[in-house]
Amino acid sequence: MSAVPKTHRRVVLVRRPPGEPAESDFRVEEVPMPEPRHGEVLVKVAYLSLDPYQRGRMRDAASYAAPVGLGEVMTGGIVGEVVKSENSRFKVGDVVEDRLGWQEYAIGGAPSMRVVDPSLAPISTANGVLGMPGMTAYFGLLEVGQPKTGETIVVSAASGAVGQVVGQIGKIMGCRVVGVAGGTKKCAFVKDELGFDACVDYKAEKDLDKTLLAACPKGIDVYFDNVGGEISDAVLRNINVFGRVALCGSISQYNATTPPTGPRLLGTFVGKRVRAQGFIVTDFAGKYEPAMRQMGEWIKSGKLKYREDVVEGIDKAPRAFIGMLRGENFGKMLVKM
Amino acid sequence: MSAVPKTHRRVVLVRRPPGEPAESDFRVEEVPMPEPRHGEVLVKVAYLSLDPYQRGRMRDAASYAAPVGLGEVMTGGIVGEVVKSENSRFKVGDVVEDRLGWQEYAIGGAPSMRVVDPSLAPISTANGVLGMPGMTAYFGLLEVGQPKTGETIVVSAASGAVGQVVGQIGKIMGCRVVGVAGGTKKCAFVKDELGFDACVDYKAEKDLDKTLLAACPKGIDVYFDNVGGEISDAVLRNINVFGRVALCGSISQYNATTPPTGPRLLGTFVGKRVRAQGFIVTDFAGKYEPAMRQMGEWIKSGKLKYREDVVEGIDKAPRAFIGMLRGENFGKMLVKM
Numbered sequence: 001m002s003a004v005p006k007t008h009r010r011v012v013l014v015r016r017p018p019g020e021p022a023e024s025d026f027r028v029e030e031v032p033m034p035e036p037r038h039g040e041v042l043v044k045v046a047y048l049s050l051d052p053y054q055r056g057r058m059r060d061a062a063s064y065a066a067p068v069g070l071g072e073v074m075t076g077g078i079v080g081e082v083v084k085s086e087n088s089r090f091k092v093g094d095v096v097e098d099r100l101g102w103q104e105y106a107i108g109g110a111p112s113m114r115v116v117d118p119s120l121a122p123i124s125t126a127n128g129v130l131g132m133p134g135m136t137a138y139f140g141l142l143e144v145g146q147p148k149t150g151e152t153i154v155v156s157a158a159s160g161a162v163g164q165v166v167g168q169i170g171k172i173m174g175c176r177v178v179g180v181a182g183g184t185k186k187c188a189f190v191k192d193e194l195g196f197d198a199c200v201d202y203k204a205e206k207d208l209d210k211t212l213l214a215a216c217p218k219g220i221d222v223y224f225d226n227v228g229g230e231i232s233d234a235v236l237r238n239i240n241v242f243g244r245v246a247l248c249g250s251i252s253q254y255n256a257t258t259p260p261t262g263p264r265l266l267g268t269f270v271g272k273r274v275r276a277q278g279f280i281v282t283d284f285a286g287k288y289e290p291a292m293r294q295m296g297e298w299i300k301s302g303k304l305k306y307r308e309d310v311v312e313g314i315d316k317a318p319r320a321f322i323g324m325l326r327g328e329n330f331g332k333m334l335v336k337m
Numbered sequence: 338m339s340a341v342p343k344t345h346r347r348v349v350l351v352r353r354p355p356g357e358p359a360e361s362d363f364r365v366e367e368v369p370m371p372e373p374r375h376g377e378v379l380v381k382v383a384y385l386s387l388d389p390y391q392r393g394r395m396r397d398a399a400s401y402a403a404p405v406g407l408g409e410v411m412t413g414g415i416v417g418e419v420v421k422s423e424n425s426r427f428k429v430g431d432v433v434e435d436r437l438g439w440q441e442y443a444i445g446g447a448p449s450m451r452v453v454d455p456s457l458a459p460i461s462t463a464n465g466v467l468g469m470p471g472m473t474a475y476f477g478l479l480e481v482g483q484p485k486t487g488e489t490i491v492v493s494a495a496s497g498a499v500g501q502v503v504g505q506i507g508k509i510m511g512c513r514v515v516g517v518a519g520g521t522k523k524c525a526f527v528k529d530e531l532g533f534d535a536c537v538d539y540k541a542e543k544d545l546d547k548t549l550l551a552a553c554p555k556g557i558d559v560y561f562d563n564v565g566g567e568i569s570d571a572v573l574r575n576i577n578v579f580g581r582v583a584l585c586g587s588i589s590q591y592n593a594t595t596p597p598t599g600p601r602l603l604g605t606f607v608g609k610r611v612r613a614q615g616f617i618v619t620d621f622a623g624k625y626e627p628a629m630r631q632m633g634e635w636i637k638s639g640k641l642k643y644r645e646d647v648v649e650g651i652d653k654a655p656r657a658f659i660g661m662l663r664g665e666n667f668g669k670m671l672v673k674m
Contacts, residue, residue, distance in 0.1 A: 056608070063608050064578070064608040064609070225603070228601065228603060228604045229601070232603065241401070245603075247603055247604075247606050247607045248607065249604075249607055250601075250603065250604035250607065253601065253604050259600050259601075260600070260601040260604075261598055261599060261600055261601060262598060262599075262601045263596050263597070263598055264565065264566070264587075264590065264596075264597045264598060264599045265603070266562070266565060266569070266582075266584055266587065266602070266613060266615075267565045267584075267586075267587035267590050267597075269584050269613065269614075269615035270584045270585065270586055270587065270615040270616070270617065271393070271400050271401040271615065271617060272401070272615060273401075273614070273615045273616055273617065273620065274614075274615050275612065275613070275614040275615070276603060276606065276612070276613045276614075277606075277610070277611075277612040277613075278603075278606035278607040278608065278609060278610045278611050278612070279607070279610055280607065280608065280610065283610065
């Protein structure tokens with residue numbers, strides 16, 4: 001344990017962008033080091049997780065979670081080390097994970113904080129494959145998508161934090177897995193490194209429907225949707241009878257300044273008996289433990305790989321976040337402190 | 338049993354309308370009386386059922402059922418009397434129900450043909466509340482919508498064959514039931530006659546969202562969607578967290594000549610964990626019998642009422658069908674022979 005400095009840096013939201021965020025919507029500020037009170041701990045953040053849902057928290061709109069207030073620290077998951085503890089559940093030196101925001105040090109100790117076992121995998125995975133994105137993939141695919149052996153799964157944002165896990169679990173389940181990603185590098189990665197059966201490069205393809213059908217000769221049974229918009233339109237036009245759609249996110253729409261429009265798809269769901277189901281990972285919080293154990297085993301046995309995209313320094317967080325919303329990241333987006 | 342004439346009339350499809358059908362898309366023709374062969378019966382049709390799904394069968398497009406061929410008899414459910422039988426399952430005088438098309442006499446005897454008990458209710462109900470529309474309402478609401486006591490259900494096309502049953506089952510389940518229908522007469526009917534808690538007149542209301550919310554002070558938990566389009570947009574904008582959508586049909590879109598567009602709603606389903614599920618009634622065919630029995634009991638005890646809109650004469654079928662697609666009917670649309 002290193003000495004705790006007198007100040008630390010954090011990123012606060014200073015403006016709510018109507019469309020694409022700019023770096024000027026955030027402010028990096030240096031503030032006095034907080035002191036944990038009874039029941040609290042002080043955490044030295046090792047990694048900050050940047051995730052698409054955080055764009056939603058920048059809006060002053062009703063959602064499943066409260067918005068970040070102007071002048072408040074941006075929300076985000078972190079993994080770090082307890083450096084001071086006034087909470088008997090945590091001791092100095094524990095590696096912990098919780099949603100403590102974009103900052104170098106943070107006060108924690110809430111019931112949602114969990115101790116991470118650093119012997120399982122590198123601690124950065126507590127924000128990725130063994131954290132919220134991994135659990136999102138696990139429960140979204142298995143409990144919402146409910147794939148059966150031999151079926152075809154399509155997952156969008158396939159090389160992202162969630163998508164890469166979805167596809168690999170799909171392969172473990174004995175399914176045909178087709179990713180959708182932007183660019184040849186990402187497509188090559190999910191095919192060659194992660195073992196997807198095919199990947200459609202949405203940036204290169206003129207006729208997404210045709211390319212999707214070519215990659216899915218038996219049609220599409222399960223669609224794990226991270227992106228919404230035109231990519232999802234193409235997938236949903238080609239979904240099979242009794243197809244299932246796990247609605248995880250719609251990153252293509254997060255910066256929209258007007259309510260987005262598109263083809264009316266619900267009418268086509270009737271005859272095909274398609275089921276589309278929105279979910280958020282915390283609905284499954286009671287089942288995380290066995291899922292984490294399972295995922296840990298898959299990692300150890302080499303069945304589950306992961307890729308991270310790491311930038312260094314809290315001041316780089318806004319720029320990295322804006323890039324992630326554009327799809328510029330390649331793998332789970334993390335900020336290393 | 339009256340003597341069987343030498344000819345009878347039927348309605349065939351002669352043109353596939355791109356948009357709203359016209360009477361000239363159909364032809365009423367007189368043809369020789371068919372003779373049942375081994376395993377078949379001759380049915381004298383009493384009532385022909387006109388239902389929105391028949392618009393889909395006029396299209397030459399892939400669907401859950403084959404299209405009606407040009408020059409072929411329009412598809413439709415009927416109830417009638419067996420007047421000749423070469424099938425040991427059916428005897429002359431039996432009242433039977435099956436999808437035998439728009440005609441005065443028809444050859445039946447398929448496994449899908451069932452004998453109707455005329456002591457239960459008037460035989461016209463075999464095409465309505467005790468037939469396909471009733472089963473659609475029953476299974477769509479209870480198995481797809483899954484309402485819980487105290488929840489709020491909204492049903493569109495509330496005075497139609499399916500909608501009126503959905504709402505009444507909702508009341509039996511102890512739910513708040515709000516209909517959407519066009520015109521004060523239909524709205525008064527579902528409230529005053531059928532016992533819905535409220536009805537929104539979509540033709541009179543400028544601000545559907547506001548009126549819906551006023552009628553649903555606790556929000557909307559289950560939406561039974563018969564119409565699609567702008568009415569459904571308004572309902573889905575106001576659906577509750579963990580809301581369920583039973584996608585039954587989208588009559589507002591059936592005459593569309595270009596792929597319809599509208600607001601992108603799937604993205605809003607994520608945080609609200611909304612589940613939208615398409616279904617067709619025949620998926621539940623194995624469970625019809627107990628459901629029919631239950632519905633029959635509700636009818637006898639006065640808990641389940643129904644309204645029919647009957648025109649007389651097979652030659653009136655095209656006009657009545659076109660009107661139904663416009664919402665001009667008031668209750669289950671039937672043609673009496």
